[in-house]
Amino acid sequence: MRRIRKAVLPVAGLGTRFLPATKAMPKEMLTVVDRPVIQHAVQEALASGIEQLIFVTGRGKTAIEDHFDHAFELEATLAARGKTDALQTVEATNFPPGTIAYVRQQEPLGLGHAVWCARHVIGDEPFAVLLPDDIILGDQPCLAQLLEVYNGLDAPGANLIGVEGVEPEMTRKFGVLDIDHWHEDGVSFTAKGIVEKPEPEDAPSNMAVFGRYILDNSVLKHLDRQESGAGGEIQLTDAIDASIRDGVETLGHLCEGRRFDCGSKEGFVLANVAYALNDGVIGPGLKPAIKALVDDERS
Numbered sequence: 001m002r003r004i005r006k007a008v009l010p011v012a013g014l015g016t017r018f019l020p021a022t023k024a025m026p027k028e029m030l031t032v033v034d035r036p037v038i039q040h041a042v043q044e045a046l047a048s049g050i051e052q053l054i055f056v057t058g059r060g061k062t063a064i065e066d067h068f069d070h071a072f073e074l075e076a077t078l079a080a081r082g083k084t085d086a087l088q089t090v091e092a093t094n095f096p097p098g099t100i101a102y103v104r105q106q107e108p109l110g111l112g113h114a115v116w117c118a119r120h121v122i123g124d125e126p127f128a129v130l131l132p133d134d135i136i137l138g139d140q141p142c143l144a145q146l147l148e149v150y151n152g153l154d155a156p157g158a159n160l161i162g163v164e165g166v167e168p169e170m171t172r173k174f175g176v177l178d179i180d181h182w183h184e185d186g187v188s189f190t191a192k193g194i195v196e197k198p199e200p201e202d203a204p205s206n207m208a209v210f211g212r213y214i215l216d217n218s219v220l221k222h223l224d225r226q227e228s229g230a231g232g233e234i235q236l237t238d239a240i241d242a243s244i245r246d247g248v249e250t251l252g253h254l255c256e257g258r259r260f261d262c263g264s265k266e267g268f269v270l271a272n273v274a275y276a277l278n279d280g281v282i283g284p285g286l287k288p289a290i291k292a293l294v295d296d297e298r299s
């Protein structure tokens with residue numbers, strides 16, 4: 001098994017579900033409490049031991065690059081005013097030079113295409129993919145949980161995918177894994193296939209893919225074909241399915257923690273409430289206020 005050093009973060013989508021908020025601002029810059037959604041994913045990747053982040057960006061996404069850059073004037077002003085806490089918060093968004101690479105997806109042709117755009121930077125290594133829309137609140141970073149499982153595998157190469165059980169009618173929103181057999185730990189299974197957005201009656205299981213993957217490099221070879229799948233987009237799911245057919249061991253793993261889909265309005269609002277309640281400073285005061293709001297709504 002080769003060590004996972006690189007993570008791809010595709011951020012080139014249009015974010016149409018959040019218009020008009022995303023007309024002039026990337027959806028990844030919408031904030032969950034005090035930090036942009038994208039920062040949650042970046043912190044998770046770095047806390048999991050990832051050394052290089054590869055952002056796949058598109059038009060109108062420069063705010064993301066600026067966010068993870070030095071802000072000299074701001075930092076100098078905060079330092080001059082003795083605002084040490086604020087300065088530390090800003091400095092935490094700067095990483096050693098070369099930690100982040102940006103590649104551009106000129107047209108949003110799908111998630112698979114976005115990952116393929118990063119192929120030269122990925123090179124010939126296995127790699128992680130994090131969809132920043134999904135943020136996970138829990139004790140151990142979700143990607144770290146996957147890496148722990150991955151590092152314990154015997155296979156020379158493998159795909160390992162974060163999954164969660166969904167209601168049957170929800171399968172049409174996700175990639176869904178076809179289970180070969182569950183492992184003894186009760187939280188991992190070997191998959192024999194994966195389908196993108198199946199109708200409930202066609203879904204091979206209710207084990208849905210969310211935005212955390214560790215992928216064998218051979219997946220890129222399948223993406224080279226540039227074949228369109230569900231919704232006319234080049235799907236990562238189809239390339240993973242092709243690699244399963246090639247014999248690459250592929251596992252689904254139920255991660256611990258509560259996942260929020262910040263790509264949807266409901267998930268985004270819920271994430272803000274959950275992260276705010278979890279915040280040691282604002283959480284205690286918010287709890288009765290939110291409860292009062294809900295009670296008012298009921299009456």
Ligand code: UTP
Nearest residue numbers: 010011012013014015016017108109110111114
């Ligand atoms: P979504 O399916 O959420 O699409 O993409 P979207 O365009 O971002 O948002 P909506 O549906 O219009 O509101 C899932 C992930 O894949 C990336 C997105 O940035 C997001 O992280 N993506 C999707 C790309 O990078 N390129 C694409 O061509 C499509």
